[in-house]
Amino acid sequence: MPPTKDSGRSNRGPAAGPANRAALIAAAREVYAADGLNVPFSAVAKRAGVGQGSLYRHFPDRTALAVAVFEENVTDLEEDTAGDERTIDDLLDRVVAQAVVSTAFIDLINAHRDDPAVAHLGGRFREVVVRLVERERAAGRIGDHVEADDVTMATGMLATELARAAPADRAEVAERARRLFRAAFSPR
Amino acid sequence: MPPTKDSGRSNRGPAAGPANRAALIAAAREVYAADGLNVPFSAVAKRAGVGQGSLYRHFPDRTALAVAVFEENVTDLEEDTAGDERTIDDLLDRVVAQAVVSTAFIDLINAHRDDPAVAHLGGRFREVVVRLVERERAAGRIGDHVEADDVTMATGMLATELARAAPADRAEVAERARRLFRAAFSPR
Amino acid sequence: MPPTKDSGRSNRGPAAGPANRAALIAAAREVYAADGLNVPFSAVAKRAGVGQGSLYRHFPDRTALAVAVFEENVTDLEEDTAGDERTIDDLLDRVVAQAVVSTAFIDLINAHRDDPAVAHLGGRFREVVVRLVERERAAGRIGDHVEADDVTMATGMLATELARAAPADRAEVAERARRLFRAAFSPR
Amino acid sequence: MPPTKDSGRSNRGPAAGPANRAALIAAAREVYAADGLNVPFSAVAKRAGVGQGSLYRHFPDRTALAVAVFEENVTDLEEDTAGDERTIDDLLDRVVAQAVVSTAFIDLINAHRDDPAVAHLGGRFREVVVRLVERERAAGRIGDHVEADDVTMATGMLATELARAAPADRAEVAERARRLFRAAFSPR
DNA sequence: CATGAATGAGGGTTCATTCAT
DNA sequence: CATGAATGAACCCTCATTCAT
Numbered sequence: 001m002p003p004t005k006d007s008g009r010s011n012r013g014p015a016a017g018p019a020n021r022a023a024l025i026a027a028a029r030e031v032y033a034a035d036g037l038n039v040p041f042s043a044v045a046k047r048a049g050v051g052q053g054s055l056y057r058h059f060p061d062r063t064a065l066a067v068a069v070f071e072e073n074v075t076d077l078e079e080d081t082a083g084d085e086r087t088i089d090d091l092l093d094r095v096v097a098q099a100v101v102s103t104a105f106i107d108l109i110n111a112h113r114d115d116p117a118v119a120h121l122g123g124r125f126r127e128v129v130v131r132l133v134e135r136e137r138a139a140g141r142i143g144d145h146v147e148a149d150d151v152t153m154a155t156g157m158l159a160t161e162l163a164r165a166a167p168a169d170r171a172e173v174a175e176r177a178r179r180l181f182r183a184a185f186s187p188r
Numbered sequence: 189m190p191p192t193k194d195s196g197r198s199n200r201g202p203a204a205g206p207a208n209r210a211a212l213i214a215a216a217r218e219v220y221a222a223d224g225l226n227v228p229f230s231a232v233a234k235r236a237g238v239g240q241g242s243l244y245r246h247f248p249d250r251t252a253l254a255v256a257v258f259e260e261n262v263t264d265l266e267e268d269t270a271g272d273e274r275t276i277d278d279l280l281d282r283v284v285a286q287a288v289v290s291t292a293f294i295d296l297i298n299a300h301r302d303d304p305a306v307a308h309l310g311g312r313f314r315e316v317v318v319r320l321v322e323r324e325r326a327a328g329r330i331g332d333h334v335e336a337d338d339v340t341m342a343t344g345m346l347a348t349e350l351a352r353a354a355p356a357d358r359a360e361v362a363e364r365a366r367r368l369f370r371a372a373f374s375p376r
Numbered sequence: 377m378p379p380t381k382d383s384g385r386s387n388r389g390p391a392a393g394p395a396n397r398a399a400l401i402a403a404a405r406e407v408y409a410a411d412g413l414n415v416p417f418s419a420v421a422k423r424a425g426v427g428q429g430s431l432y433r434h435f436p437d438r439t440a441l442a443v444a445v446f447e448e449n450v451t452d453l454e455e456d457t458a459g460d461e462r463t464i465d466d467l468l469d470r471v472v473a474q475a476v477v478s479t480a481f482i483d484l485i486n487a488h489r490d491d492p493a494v495a496h497l498g499g500r501f502r503e504v505v506v507r508l509v510e511r512e513r514a515a516g517r518i519g520d521h522v523e524a525d526d527v528t529m530a531t532g533m534l535a536t537e538l539a540r541a542a543p544a545d546r547a548e549v550a551e552r553a554r555r556l557f558r559a560a561f562s563p564r
Numbered sequence: 565m566p567p568t569k570d571s572g573r574s575n576r577g578p579a580a581g582p583a584n585r586a587a588l589i590a591a592a593r594e595v596y597a598a599d600g601l602n603v604p605f606s607a608v609a610k611r612a613g614v615g616q617g618s619l620y621r622h623f624p625d626r627t628a629l630a631v632a633v634f635e636e637n638v639t640d641l642e643e644d645t646a647g648d649e650r651t652i653d654d655l656l657d658r659v660v661a662q663a664v665v666s667t668a669f670i671d672l673i674n675a676h677r678d679d680p681a682v683a684h685l686g687g688r689f690r691e692v693v694v695r696l697v698e699r700e701r702a703a704g705r706i707g708d709h710v711e712a713d714d715v716t717m718a719t720g721m722l723a724t725e726l727a728r729a730a731p732a733d734r735a736e737v738a739e740r741a742r743r744l745f746r747a748a749f750s751p752r
Numbered sequence: 753c754a755t756g757a758a759t760g761a762g763g764g765t766t767c768a769t770t771c772a773t
Numbered sequence: 774c775a776t777g778a779a780t781g782a783a784c785c786c787t788c789a790t791t792c793a794t
Contacts, residue, residue: 150364150368157349173341176337183333
C-alpha cells in the first residue's frame with residue numbers, strides 16, 4: 001500500500017495545497033471541455049498532475065468540484081454585471097464561451113438540488129439574472145412577459161445545445177439559438 | 189403436432205426473432221423512461237426477458253437500438269402529421285410525452301451523425317418539421333422568420349430540459365419552455 | 377472495456393458454471409486457510425482461476441461465499457452425526473480440522489445475523505449441537521448444567537483460538553483448549 | 565512574559581511530545597472500543613487531535629501503539645493484583661471491561677510474537693496470571709488441574725467472544741462464558 | 753438462432769505512509 | 774519536533790462484450 005518506490009514527482013508538501021486546488025479546477029475545465037462530461041473523475045487528477053487522494057481531499061465528490069469550477073464563473077459574472085452596461089446578450093455571450101462547463105454544472109445542479117453549496121450558487125446565479133432582467137425591462141429592450149426564470153432556462157438550453165454540438169458546428173448553433181431567444185424575449 | 193418440449197421460456201428458437209426485436213424496443217422505451225439514460229445496457233435485455241446475446245444480435249450497439257426506438261416514433265409522427273390538422277404545438281406535445289427517449293436519440297444523433305441509419309432517420313424527422321412549418325406559416329400562425337431548423341432545435345431543447353428535470357417539476361418546466369418557444373415563433 | 381485482446385484462457389461457456397461455483401468454494405477454503413480472513417476478495421477468484429465477474433455472479437458478497445463454504449461443512453456434519461455414536465469430542469475434532477473456515481463463518485454470522493441464509497445455516501448447526509448434547513447427557517457423559525449454547529460457544533472459541541495461533545502451535549493449543557472444555561462439561 | 569502567539573492548536577512545539585503520546589493512547593482506546601479494530605489507523609490521530617506525522621513518530625506501526633495501550637492495562641493490573649484479595653474472577657471482570665482493546669492486543673501478540681516489546685509485555689501479563697493461579701489454588705478455589713496457561717487462554721477467549729458480539733448481547737455472552745470457565749476451573 | 757454465464761478492463765474510493773514546511 | 778497535505782497502490786465492484794452450448 002505505500003508507494004512501492006519513489007516513482008517520479010514526490011510529495012511537494014502542504015505548500016502545494018492551494019496550487020493543487022487551483023490546478024484541479026483548471027484541469028476540470030480543460031478535461032470537461034475536451035472530452036465531455038463522462039470522463040473518469042480520475043482524469044481530472046491526472047490532468048492536474050496531482051494524486052487521486054489529493055483530488056478527493058479537495059473535492060470529496062464530483063459535485064464539489066463542479067461547484068468550485070462554477071463558483072469562479074459566477075464570481076466573474078457578478079463582477080462583470082455589476083455595472084449598468086451589461087445586457088442579456090452579454091450573458092449569453094458568456095454562456096457560449098463556457099458552454100461545456102455550464103452544462104456540467106446544470107446537470108449536477110439538477111442531480112443535487114438539495115446540496116446547500118449547490119443551492120447557494122444557483123441563488124447567486126439567479127440574482128445576476130434577476131438584475132439583468134429588471135434592467136433590460138426598464139430599458140424597454142425585452143417584453144414584460146419575460147421572467148428571470150425564462151432567461152435562466154434559456155441559458156441552460158443554450159449551454160447544453162452547444163455542449164452537444166460538434167465543435168465545428170458550434171458557431172452556427174450559437175447563432176441560431178440566440179436568434180431564437182432574442183425573438184422570444186423581444187417586446188411584442 | 190410437433191413435439192412442444194420445453195414450453196418454459198428457454199430457447200424459444202428462431203421463431204422468436206421478430207418478437208424479441210419488438211420486445212427489446214419496448215423494453216428500451218420503458219427502461220430509459222424509468223431509470224434514465226445511464227442504465228446498464230444489459231438492463232434492456234433483462235427487461236425484455238431476452239438473453240444478452242439476442243440483444244447484441246439485433247442491435248450491435250446502443251446507437252442501433254436508439255435508432256430502432258426512434259424509428260417507431262418517427263413513423264408514428266409521419267402518420268400523425270399526414271393530415272392537415274397538425275400544428276407545431278402538437279409536435280411539442282409529442283416531444284413532451286417522449287422526452288427521455290427523445291433525448292437519448294438526440295445525443296446519439298450528435299455522436300454519430302455519420303452513421304447512415306441515423307442520418308436517414310434525422311432526415312425523416314426533419315421532413316415532418318418542414319411540412320409543419322410550411323403549413324403553419326401559410327396559416328399565419330408563425331412568423332416568417334421561423335425556419336425548420338429553429339423548430340428542430342426547439343424540439344431538442346425541450347426534450348433535454350424535460351429529461352433533465354426531476355419528474356415532479358416536469359409539468360412546470362414543460363409549460364415554461366413551451367411559452368418560451370411560442371413567443372419565439374409567433375408572428376411579429 | 378472489452379477484453380483488450382484474447383488474453384489466455386477465454387470464455388469456457390455456460391457449462392463452466394457449476395464447476396466455477398465449486399472451484400470458488402474450494403478456493404475460498406484454501407485461501408482463507410492459507411492467508412487468513414483478510415485476503416482481498418478477488419484473491420478467491422484468482423485462486424479459482426475464474427474472472428472477478430463470475431465470483432460476483434455466484435456470490436454477490438463475502439457473506440454469500442462464506443455461507444456456501446460453511447453449508448458444505450454443515451451438511452457433512454449433519455450426515456456424520458446422524459448415527460448414535462458421535463460425541464461432542466467428535467464435534468470438536470471437526471472444528472479443529474476446519475478451524476480457519478469456521479472462524480470466518482462465525483465472524484460473518486456475527487456481522488450479518490439478520491441475513492436469512494446465515495440464520496438458516498446457524499439453525500442447522502445448532503440443531504446438530506442440540507442432538508449431541510441430549511445424547512451425551514442421557515449417556516451421563518456431560519453434566520446437567522451444560523446447555524447447547526455452551527457447546528456452540530465453545531466451538532466458536534476453539535475455532536478462533538486455533539485460527540489465531542501460528543500453525544506450529546496449533547496442536548498444543550487444540551489440546552489445551554479441549555482439556556479446558558472437557559473439564560467445563562464433565563459431570564460434577 | 566514570552567510571546568504566546570498562535571494559542572490555537574497548530575504546532576504546539578516540542579513540549580507537546582509527552583502530552584501527544586498520552587492523547588494518542590487514550591484516543592486509541594476510545595476509537596477501538598467505539599468502532600472496532602478496523603478503523604483507519606489515521607482515525608486515532610484525528611481523535612487525538614494530533615497530526616498524522618506525530619502518530620507515526622510516537623508509534624511507528626500498529627503494534628507499537630497496541631503495546632503502549634496494553635502496557636497501561638498491564639501496569640494497572642499489576643498494581644491491582646499486588647495485594648492478596650484479588651481472584652481470577654476479578655481478572656475476568658477486567659477483561660470484560662476491556663474486551664475490544666484486549667482482543668486487539670491478543671491479535672497483535674499472535675502476529676508479532678517475536679517483537680521483544682510484545683514478548684516482554686506478554687511475560688508481565690503471564691506473571692500476573694501465575695500469581696493469581698498460585699494464590700487461588702492455595703486457597704482451594706480452583707482445581708489442581710488448572711495451569712496458568714489455561715487461564716491465559718480463557719482470558720483471550722473471553723475477550724474475543726465479547727469483542728465479536730453485538731453490544732446488546734455482550735452481557736449475556738459474558739455471563740455464559742464466565743460460567744463456562746468457572747466450571748472448567750473449579751476443584752473436582 | 754437464443755441463451756446466459758464468463759470474462760476482465762476500468763473507474764471509484766480508501767488509506768498507509770512520507771515529507772515539505 | 775508537530776503538522777497535515779500529498780501520494781498512489783490496492784481493493785472494490787460494475788458492466789460491455791464474447792462465445793460455448
